[in-house]
Amino acid sequence: MFQLEKHYEIHSEQIYQFLYFITFDVQLAEDLMQETFMRAYEARHSYHGDANVLTWLRTIARNIAYDYLKRGKRLRFFTLTKVKEEMAIELSAEQLVHIEEEKRELYRAIAGLKLNYRMAIVLRKIEGLSIKEAAEALGWNEAKVKNNTERGMLALKKAMGGRYDG
Structure with missing residues:
Protein backbone atom coordinates (compact mmCIF):
# COMPACT_ATOMS: atom_id res chain seq x y z
CA MET A 1 0.00 0.00 0.00
CA PHE A 2 1.23 3.50 -0.85
CA GLN A 3 1.58 5.66 2.27
CA LEU A 4 1.67 9.29 1.14
CA GLU A 5 3.22 10.89 4.21
CA LYS A 6 5.93 8.26 4.53
CA HIS A 7 6.91 8.32 0.86
CA TYR A 8 6.70 12.11 0.64
CA GLU A 9 9.16 12.39 3.51
CA ILE A 10 11.51 9.82 2.01
CA HIS A 11 11.34 10.68 -1.71
CA SER A 12 10.20 14.29 -2.14
CA GLU A 13 13.73 15.69 -2.41
CA GLN A 14 14.72 13.19 -5.12
CA ILE A 15 11.54 13.87 -7.10
CA TYR A 16 12.08 17.61 -6.72
CA GLN A 17 15.67 17.35 -7.97
CA PHE A 18 14.60 15.24 -10.93
CA LEU A 19 11.94 17.80 -11.88
CA TYR A 20 14.28 20.70 -11.25
CA PHE A 21 16.80 19.35 -13.71
CA ILE A 22 14.05 18.91 -16.27
CA THR A 23 12.56 22.37 -15.81
CA PHE A 24 15.38 24.43 -14.26
CA ASP A 25 12.71 26.40 -12.42
CA VAL A 26 12.56 26.23 -8.63
CA GLN A 27 8.87 27.10 -8.31
CA LEU A 28 7.79 24.96 -11.24
CA ALA A 29 9.74 21.95 -9.93
CA GLU A 30 8.08 22.43 -6.54
CA ASP A 31 4.63 22.65 -8.15
CA LEU A 32 5.22 19.59 -10.33
CA MET A 33 6.56 17.66 -7.34
CA GLN A 34 3.40 18.45 -5.39
CA GLU A 35 1.32 17.36 -8.38
CA THR A 36 3.35 14.13 -8.55
CA PHE A 37 2.47 13.22 -4.99
CA MET A 38 -1.16 14.24 -5.44
CA ARG A 39 -1.47 11.97 -8.47
CA ALA A 40 0.36 9.17 -6.67
CA TYR A 41 -2.10 9.46 -3.81
CA GLU A 42 -5.05 9.42 -6.23
CA ALA A 43 -3.59 6.33 -7.94
CA ARG A 44 -2.46 4.60 -4.74
CA HIS A 45 -4.89 1.75 -5.37
CA SER A 46 -2.98 0.91 -8.56
CA TYR A 47 0.35 0.55 -6.74
CA HIS A 48 0.74 -3.04 -5.62
CA GLY A 49 4.36 -3.00 -4.53
CA ASP A 50 5.64 -4.80 -7.63
CA ALA A 51 7.83 -1.83 -8.58
CA ASN A 52 10.14 0.33 -6.51
CA VAL A 53 8.15 3.28 -5.08
CA LEU A 54 10.76 5.81 -6.21
CA THR A 55 10.67 4.40 -9.74
CA TRP A 56 6.87 4.63 -9.73
CA LEU A 57 7.04 8.24 -8.47
CA ARG A 58 9.66 9.19 -11.07
CA THR A 59 7.42 7.76 -13.78
CA ILE A 60 4.53 9.88 -12.56
CA ALA A 61 6.83 12.93 -12.35
CA ARG A 62 8.11 12.30 -15.88
CA ASN A 63 4.57 12.10 -17.22
CA ILE A 64 3.58 15.30 -15.45
CA ALA A 65 6.64 17.08 -16.87
CA TYR A 66 5.82 15.80 -20.37
CA ASP A 67 2.22 16.99 -20.01
CA TYR A 68 3.45 20.41 -18.91
CA LEU A 69 5.82 20.66 -21.88
CA LYS A 70 3.16 19.49 -24.34
CA ARG A 71 0.94 22.37 -23.30
CA GLY A 72 3.60 24.63 -24.80
CA LYS A 73 4.79 26.22 -21.60
CA ARG A 74 8.20 27.77 -21.93
CA LEU A 75 10.84 26.78 -19.47
CA ARG A 76 12.81 29.51 -17.73
CA PHE A 77 16.42 29.63 -16.72
CA PHE A 78 17.38 29.56 -13.09
CA THR A 79 19.85 30.80 -10.61
CA LEU A 80 21.51 28.29 -8.38
CA THR A 81 23.64 29.68 -5.60
CA LYS A 82 23.59 26.99 -2.92
CA VAL A 83 26.96 26.61 -1.29
CA LYS A 84 27.42 24.38 1.71
Whole structure:
Protein backbone atom coordinates (compact mmCIF):
# COMPACT_ATOMS: atom_id res chain seq x y z
CA MET A 1 0.00 0.00 0.00
CA PHE A 2 1.23 3.50 -0.85
CA GLN A 3 1.58 5.66 2.27
CA LEU A 4 1.67 9.29 1.14
CA GLU A 5 3.22 10.89 4.21
CA LYS A 6 5.93 8.26 4.53
CA HIS A 7 6.91 8.32 0.86
CA TYR A 8 6.70 12.11 0.64
CA GLU A 9 9.16 12.39 3.51
CA ILE A 10 11.51 9.82 2.01
CA HIS A 11 11.34 10.68 -1.71
CA SER A 12 10.20 14.29 -2.14
CA GLU A 13 13.73 15.69 -2.41
CA GLN A 14 14.72 13.19 -5.12
CA ILE A 15 11.54 13.87 -7.10
CA TYR A 16 12.08 17.61 -6.72
CA GLN A 17 15.67 17.35 -7.97
CA PHE A 18 14.60 15.24 -10.93
CA LEU A 19 11.94 17.80 -11.88
CA TYR A 20 14.28 20.70 -11.25
CA PHE A 21 16.80 19.35 -13.71
CA ILE A 22 14.05 18.91 -16.27
CA THR A 23 12.56 22.37 -15.81
CA PHE A 24 15.38 24.43 -14.26
CA ASP A 25 12.71 26.40 -12.42
CA VAL A 26 12.56 26.23 -8.63
CA GLN A 27 8.87 27.10 -8.31
CA LEU A 28 7.79 24.96 -11.24
CA ALA A 29 9.74 21.95 -9.93
CA GLU A 30 8.08 22.43 -6.54
CA ASP A 31 4.63 22.65 -8.15
CA LEU A 32 5.22 19.59 -10.33
CA MET A 33 6.56 17.66 -7.34
CA GLN A 34 3.40 18.45 -5.39
CA GLU A 35 1.32 17.36 -8.38
CA THR A 36 3.35 14.13 -8.55
CA PHE A 37 2.47 13.22 -4.99
CA MET A 38 -1.16 14.24 -5.44
CA ARG A 39 -1.47 11.97 -8.47
CA ALA A 40 0.36 9.17 -6.67
CA TYR A 41 -2.10 9.46 -3.81
CA GLU A 42 -5.05 9.42 -6.23
CA ALA A 43 -3.59 6.33 -7.94
CA ARG A 44 -2.46 4.60 -4.74
CA HIS A 45 -4.89 1.75 -5.37
CA SER A 46 -2.98 0.91 -8.56
CA TYR A 47 0.35 0.55 -6.74
CA HIS A 48 0.74 -3.04 -5.62
CA GLY A 49 4.36 -3.00 -4.53
CA ASP A 50 5.64 -4.80 -7.63
CA ALA A 51 7.83 -1.83 -8.58
CA ASN A 52 10.14 0.33 -6.51
CA VAL A 53 8.15 3.28 -5.08
CA LEU A 54 10.76 5.81 -6.21
CA THR A 55 10.67 4.40 -9.74
CA TRP A 56 6.87 4.63 -9.73
CA LEU A 57 7.04 8.24 -8.47
CA ARG A 58 9.66 9.19 -11.07
CA THR A 59 7.42 7.76 -13.78
CA ILE A 60 4.53 9.88 -12.56
CA ALA A 61 6.83 12.93 -12.35
CA ARG A 62 8.11 12.30 -15.88
CA ASN A 63 4.57 12.10 -17.22
CA ILE A 64 3.58 15.30 -15.45
CA ALA A 65 6.64 17.08 -16.87
CA TYR A 66 5.82 15.80 -20.37
CA ASP A 67 2.22 16.99 -20.01
CA TYR A 68 3.45 20.41 -18.91
CA LEU A 69 5.82 20.66 -21.88
CA LYS A 70 3.16 19.49 -24.34
CA ARG A 71 0.94 22.37 -23.30
CA GLY A 72 3.60 24.63 -24.80
CA LYS A 73 4.79 26.22 -21.60
CA ARG A 74 8.20 27.77 -21.93
CA LEU A 75 10.84 26.78 -19.47
CA ARG A 76 12.81 29.51 -17.73
CA PHE A 77 16.42 29.63 -16.72
CA PHE A 78 17.38 29.56 -13.09
CA THR A 79 19.85 30.80 -10.61
CA LEU A 80 21.51 28.29 -8.38
CA THR A 81 23.64 29.68 -5.60
CA LYS A 82 23.59 26.99 -2.92
CA VAL A 83 26.96 26.61 -1.29
CA LYS A 84 27.42 24.38 1.71
CA GLU A 85 28.68 26.21 4.78
CA GLU A 86 31.66 23.95 5.32
CA MET A 87 32.69 24.52 1.69
CA ALA A 88 32.48 28.28 2.22
CA ILE A 89 34.88 28.01 5.13
CA GLU A 90 37.51 26.07 3.19
CA LEU A 91 37.49 28.03 -0.08
CA SER A 92 38.41 31.61 -0.81
CA ALA A 93 35.81 34.02 -2.16
CA GLU A 94 37.51 33.91 -5.56
CA GLN A 95 37.37 30.10 -5.63
CA LEU A 96 33.69 30.15 -4.67
CA VAL A 97 32.86 32.60 -7.45
CA HIS A 98 34.73 30.42 -9.97
CA ILE A 99 32.92 27.27 -8.80
CA GLU A 100 29.54 29.00 -8.95
CA GLU A 101 30.27 30.26 -12.47
CA GLU A 102 31.22 26.75 -13.59
CA LYS A 103 28.06 25.31 -12.02
CA ARG A 104 25.87 27.89 -13.71
CA GLU A 105 27.58 27.21 -17.04
CA LEU A 106 27.09 23.46 -16.62
CA TYR A 107 23.43 23.84 -15.63
CA ARG A 108 22.77 26.20 -18.54
CA ALA A 109 24.34 23.66 -20.88
CA ILE A 110 22.19 20.88 -19.40
CA ALA A 111 19.09 23.09 -19.71
CA GLY A 112 19.88 23.57 -23.40
CA LEU A 113 19.87 19.85 -24.16
CA LYS A 114 17.00 17.98 -25.76
CA LEU A 115 14.59 16.78 -23.09
CA ASN A 116 15.41 13.08 -23.63
CA TYR A 117 19.13 13.78 -23.27
CA ARG A 118 18.53 15.89 -20.18
CA MET A 119 16.38 13.24 -18.48
CA ALA A 120 18.89 10.49 -19.23
CA ILE A 121 21.80 12.57 -17.93
CA VAL A 122 19.93 13.61 -14.79
CA LEU A 123 19.03 10.05 -13.87
CA ARG A 124 22.30 8.42 -14.89
CA LYS A 125 24.96 11.02 -14.15
CA ILE A 126 23.44 13.23 -11.48
CA GLU A 127 21.24 10.79 -9.55
CA GLY A 128 23.51 7.82 -10.25
CA LEU A 129 20.85 5.35 -11.37
CA SER A 130 21.83 2.25 -13.28
CA ILE A 131 20.76 1.91 -16.91
CA LYS A 132 18.05 -0.54 -15.83
CA GLU A 133 16.72 1.78 -13.09
CA ALA A 134 16.68 4.77 -15.44
CA ALA A 135 14.89 2.70 -18.10
CA GLU A 136 12.20 1.74 -15.59
CA ALA A 137 11.74 5.35 -14.42
CA LEU A 138 11.57 6.71 -17.96
CA GLY A 139 9.56 3.90 -19.50
CA TRP A 140 12.28 3.34 -22.07
CA ASN A 141 14.30 0.28 -23.00
CA GLU A 142 17.88 0.09 -21.77
CA ALA A 143 19.35 0.79 -25.22
CA LYS A 144 17.43 4.06 -25.44
CA VAL A 145 18.73 5.13 -22.02
CA LYS A 146 22.29 4.27 -23.00
CA ASN A 147 22.05 6.04 -26.37
CA ASN A 148 20.41 9.17 -24.94
CA THR A 149 22.98 9.33 -22.15
CA GLU A 150 25.91 9.01 -24.56
CA ARG A 151 24.48 11.46 -27.08
CA GLY A 152 23.53 13.84 -24.30
CA MET A 153 27.03 13.73 -22.86
CA LEU A 154 28.50 14.48 -26.30
CA ALA A 155 26.07 17.37 -26.76
CA LEU A 156 26.89 18.62 -23.26
CA LYS A 157 30.61 18.49 -23.93
CA LYS A 158 30.12 20.37 -27.19
CA ALA A 159 27.92 22.98 -25.50
CA MET A 160 30.65 23.55 -22.95
CA GLY A 161 33.35 23.92 -25.57
CA GLY A 162 34.81 20.47 -24.95
CA ARG A 163 35.54 21.18 -21.28
CA TYR A 164 33.18 18.69 -19.65
CA ASP A 165 34.21 15.09 -19.01
CA GLY A 166 31.14 13.80 -17.17
